[in-house]
Amino acid sequence: MQLIFKTLTLVNYKSHRDISVNFGERTDITGDNAKGKTSITEAIPWLLYGMDALGSKLDPxxxxxxADETRVSLLLEVDGKAVLLGRSLKKNKTTYYVNDVPSKAGEFNEVVERLFDKDLFLSLYNPIYFSSMHWEKQRSMLLQYVPSPVNKDVLKQLPDEQNKCLTALFKKHNLEDIKKIHSENKTTLDKKYIAAQSRTKTLQxxxxxxxxxxxxxxxLKVELAQIDKQVREKESLLDNAxxxxxxxxxxxxxxRNLQEQVEMSKERWPLLKNEELEDSCRTCKRPLDEESVTAVKKDKEIRIENYxxxxxxxxKERADLNVRLEELEFVDATELRNEIRELDPQGTPLREAIRIHGEFGRLQEQVSQAQADEKETLQSLNDSIFILDSVKAFKSKEAELQGEKVQALFETLSVRLFEEQKNGELKNTFEIELDKKPYRKLSTAEGIRAGLELRDVLSQQSDLITPVFVDNAESITSFKQPVGQLIVLRVVAGQELKIEGVDAK
Known part of the structure; x- marks a missing residue:
């Protein structure tokens, strides 16, 4: 889109009571200081945005x-179509006009916003506006026209191992997520590796x-087995005994129990044998009759027989048991026990030696496992470090490629988009340089040349052509003709305001 200024009209604007400026392809505005040269160029951003050419507040x-009213109007040509915009200030009340039709602020702003972005327009219109913005805004504005290199183009520039590594990881995560994941992994694995080294050292x-x-x-096992076998054999004999x-x-x-019963039986026999028969009732003492006496005798006889x-x-039971006892043999196990007591302790040092062998073997296994864990942890740690290094390399190469794309837009200027920190990480920055000098250290003439080249790049990349003004042109002998209409402001001592190349009133 091409924007052309046709006619600017100022009424009671700063030092200008009533002036119209008809712009041509080039418009030279000359005069002594305080003759209103800059006011003419600042009137346009005030009309559009209510501010000066650097985006600051402006009292018009x-x-x-x-005067009762301040009024500014500008006839534009946008891709061949005429648009007349106006703004007036009367008693602190602002009125807007679009093609001479009074409009609300929102309607007016919408028309302007449809034409162009404010920061872009001011950067194209005023070569030093871009440098007045915060560096992040400058960077964002320029890079919106220079997209980052695609991943595959960056990967091609990396070593094969880093290329393969990141290519696989990109299937699941983006670069920042990969960095977060493996930064956390590295922190965890650093601690785990230190712990693994400590465990290995302790076990060793x-x-x-x-x-x-x-x-x-x-x-040792064979010798102990022989002793244990002898002990078991003797213990088996001891069990049998x-x-x-x-x-x-x-x-x-x-x-012995039967003998006691026989002895007790013998003791009871005289009592039973010599027992006198009762011939009278024990209770009533009356003499027993013959039948009762016979019954008493009979009872004694029965008790004797039972006895x-x-x-x-x-x-007989005692005799039978004595026969059985004579058939048995009592085994004296004293010597056998003594042999076991002497033999069993012989295995104690062997068992201790075997235990030490076992403890040594277990520790060997634990050391081997600890070393394997340590090695595995170190490998995982190194993998994460390699991935983080690959991410760093990717970002560095991406920054390099993006920087090359941006740098290719300029002829004399250098643009720095990144700066390397102490840890090797890249940090976003933005610096315009001319002959290795930062923009802020350039002379007025150098700053004008740099600003014009920069605004021409923005104009080309945004496909927007606007007029541009060069203030303090007396400080520069020559500069490249910029894209679009050129408005040149030059101080001429002792001269009244003069507009050349156009009709002036």
Missing amino acids: TPITYE EQLEQIDLPTVPLES WEKNKVYNSLQAKI KANHERLR
Whole structure:
């Protein structure tokens, strides 16, 4: 889109009571200081945005005289179509006009916004406006026309291993997420690796403190097995002896019990044998009749017979048990126990040696596992470090490629988009340089040339052509003709305001 200024009319605007400027392809505005040269160029941004050419507040009211109303109008040609915009200020009330039709502020602003972005227009119109913005705004404005390189183009510039690594990771995550994931992994794995090293060292020290027996483990096991076998055999004999003695002792106990019963039976026999028969009732003392006496005799006879039978049974049982006892043998296990007591301790040092071998083996396994864990953790840590280095390399190459794309837009200026920090990370920045000098350190002439080249790049990239004014043109001998209408402001000592190339009133 091309924007052309046709006619600017100022009424009671600062020092200008009534002036019309007809713009041509080039318009030269000359005159001594304080003759209103800059006011003419500032009237346009005040008309559009209510501010000066640097985006600051502006008071447009007359300076040396009083007036009821300040009014500015501008006839534009936008891609061949005429648009007349106007703004007036009367008693602190602003009125807007679009093609001479009074409009609300919102309607007026909408018309202007449809034509062009404010910061873009002011950057194209005033070569030093761009440098007055915050560097982040400058960077954003320029880069919106220079997209970042696509991932595949950046990856091609990286070493094969980094290319393969990031290509696989890009299938699941973007670059920033990859960085976050592996930055967290690295922090976690750093601590885990330190812990793994400590565990390996501790276990290794424990292993070194073990005094390993000189006798091989298998030899110790064979020798202990022989001792254990002998002990088990003797313990088996001891168990058999115990079982036999248990039976022997049980029979002896039964015989003693029967003997006691036989002795008690003998003691009761005289009492029974010599028992006198009662011939009278124990209760009433009356003499028993013959039948009762006979019954008493009969009862005694029966009790004697029972006694003899029971006494004989006890004697027979005792005799039978004595026969069985004679058939048994009581085993004296004292010597066997002594042999076991002497033999079993011989296995104690062997068991301790085997235990030490086992402890040594377990520690060896733990050391091996700890070393494997340490190695695995280190590999994971190195993987994350490699990925983070790859991300850093990707960003660096991306910045380099983007910088090359941006730099290709300029002829004499250099643009710095990034700066490297102490940790190697790239930080966004924005610096315009001319002959390696930052823009802020350029002379007035250098600043004008730099500003014109920069605004021409913005104009070309945005496809917007606007007029541009060069203030303080007396400070520069020559400069490249910019794209679009050119308005040149030059101080000429002792000269009244003069507008050349156009009709002036």
